[in-house]
Amino acid sequence: MLLVSFFSLAQVTPKSEIDTLLRKALVFHKTNQDSGLYYADIAYSKSRALNDVPLIARSIIYKNTYLITKKQYDEAERLFDYNLKHLDSLSEVLKGDTFYNLGSIYYLKENYDLALESYFSAIIHYNQGGIDKGLQKAYLQIGVIYSKLDRPDLADYFYDKSMASGADNHASEENNIQPATHDEHEKLLLSEKLLSGIDDKHNSRLAAIIYYNMAQSYVALNDYNNIIKYHLESIKIKERINYASNKDRSYACIGEAYYHLGKDDQAIFYLKKALDNSPKRAFKLETNQLLAKAYEMAGDYKSAFRISNAINHVKDSLNLIEEKERIAKITAQFETEKQAKEILLLEKENQHKELLISKKQKNIWKWSLFALIATLASIFLGQKLMRSIQRLKTAEYEKEQIAKKVEEIAVILNNKSKVYLDQLKYIKSDGNYLEFVTDDKTIIDRNKLKDILNTLPPNFVRVHRSYVINKNFIDALNSKSLFLKPNIEIPVSRTYKANIA
Template sequence: MLKALKNLLILLPFLCNGQSLGRFVTDSVLNHPEQVIEKLRAAKPGSAWQAGISYYRLGKCYAFLNHEDAALAYFIKAKKQFETAGKTTEAKDIALEAHLVVSSQDDYQKYGYTFLEEYKAYAHKTKSAERLALVTSEYAKEAYQTYSEADDPDVKVLDSALALFQKALVYAQKSGNRAIEGKICLNLATINNTAGRYKEALAFADKALSVAYYVKDPLEQAKGYYTIGNTFFMQENYKEALFYFKKALAIKMPYYQKFGRLIYKKIAQCYDALGDNANRRRFETAFDSLDAKIKDVEQNIAIHDINIKYQVAEKDRQISILQNIKMKFIQHKIIFGTLLFLVFLLALYSFIRWRKVDVRRKKLQQEKEGIETEHTKTVEQLEKVRQLVIEDHIILKNKTRLYLDKLMYIKADDHYLNFTPSEGKGHFLRGKLSEIEKELPPNFIKCHRSYIVNTNFIKSSNSKGILLKNGEELPVSRNFKL
């Protein structure tokens, strides 16, 4: 459940425009991004100012189409062009746009918070209530992210996120920007849902919905209905939840496929809880179809843009190096010759030092191989001992006997558990991960707050994830060690 709420929370601020950038987002960018992309990529802007505007519009178009890699690339290009043109305000405001793209990705903490910190400094420098509302909301989202990904969530972290969102709401109301106020109200509704304060959540969601209709924003209207539906869903009032989820789905959003995918998933879960398997399968099929489409398009666009960017950058770098070498050789022949001689001496010295280090390295390598051999033998012996204590099977709530030597992993999805064996059909039933964990033998470990994995099926693991013997990858918590 937290994962679904986190995904919505990430989507909420995605259309916030900086104070200086909103005027560049035309109706064509909002309603026909593909056409705008085709037109802008064929055009050749003149000044740095014009280039910055064009790159920014391209970034917004790609963001609307869920092509985040391309969006981020163009936002960074636009930022550089605005800086070249001396447009500090636009360059600083676009830092928030870049951060929003990065924060829409999974595991985005590895990218750092450079863009957000830059925007925060400018918000405090300008003392803009609108910018302070936006940046405070982002830091609230970071706190919520920390809470949702923790193995043992601390309610104090959730309370700090709530306090930051409330502070952001005060800034938004002071700025008079109703659109930002509505988005923050949806954030507050989501936070209250997580805390189980459903009455407060509905109040904030209703307020956000009224603002969305006031500013005539279809996406925010759909998110308002979704949040209300999710409030009833968390209270297991699935019929009422279905009503609002379908109202959200009925609003036309051709360029927000990720949000549509989230709605399909929730509707399918409602029908599953109500025992309506026909409708559950229908919406699961719709979810799978849209999920495959989004992943395929993102991959193709990312590969294309990254490849083109690399080729252009590499050619520019090579041309620049050759031109600099040529000019320096013509203008400073003596200095160039001296530098070559010094480089030769440095290379000779480095070679001698390397020879000494290499001898020592080989000796250490031999010692390492000996230790690894002993370690391998020890691990093999421990594995034999561990196999002796592994239990044979467990009995699920539906009376199904599940043999543990075939069970690869268990995944928690909201109120359900998905048992995935190495062969045969999986099992999907209601339950909690904490309950099933108590019934499992020691070779089953909790690698993530939503996963328990059978260590007998692990091929390799690192800080980024676990690779199973069948090729599947599972996420891991930050502090997980095998």
């Protein structure tokens, strides 16, 4: 009787099956979009069959994540109608995620006024629910939109809000490695230093980005020949390695430089190349305005008139709206929190979950013993046992999710780059600069070891005057050095050797 009752109660519930499907969908987020959409779609169908509103809304958010990446915006927007009609039944995080993803749809469709409205709605719900990670990404997206709308004052404000909340800075890679100074000559010197550390400049994406930034510094200096030179260097590398980021802007800058040099044929050629390489309407408007001037300078008034008509059409289609006063009121409501506080709170919650797991394990043994002795009450005790097991699984899953959140915490550098702590192998000091090394990349930042060490969790220790390592990657050690996976040798000084224990 005990065995029969045990196995009959051990069947997977429909809700837990849907949770499993959504976790599978999440696993494929960065590797296989089709597989992710497949599992999310099954979860959506099963949740509709259960008629569970929060579960349906959650499945829609997962499914739409993949529909958006596959550019199926209309289908995703249609599905979100369900969430909007049932907002009163959703948690704050589901409300926030719904508006955030709607904002992403409008952003990708370049409908920036609706995108801003959606992101601000997401922030209101994330703020009410205390969802820091949601606040971080929403602030960041608003900053990106204002950057595109040529409002650097508002863009910088929201980037700072995102950084203060511990968010990753997903601004363009060109900005991530831009030297942190406003003096263009100093930027150029620092860029040259960065270039000197690259072995194969002809096939390096980092070199292409640095050349792009150097050209932009020469734009500020009105040095048109060097603008042309360094943008062409950047384009050559990007074409060689099939990296398209900002190629359209490079072509436009080259065309504008030739325009200022009075070389109308070259200006027209590169401005047309810029238009061919960009789908962005606002960019096309700006470039077409310059192209019309270049045709006029060349004496081709017919083409200039044709381009002017195209400009008027693009202006009508853009219809961008600025809402300074309303946004100023909304932004005054929000508070920022430090990343260190988030780590401490997560670790404290993790300890609580470990204690809960220990208690539930003891309960499992207790109820198992009672079930064996009291066979007449086996069904009742079996139900009690299964509820304990389910609570244990829930606690273990929550502990796992909290651990993942801790791993996702990133250190934000002075140059606004972000490094995930679970990927960071070691930090090397070189004068006033630090090198942050992972398997995939090395990021250079102006900083000091003693300052950055105060922001890191306990698994990061100093082993040398110039090195801080992640103990999670230690593979072997001897009296003078240690080895990080895979076979990276780090010197160990006598002063700091005790930190490895």
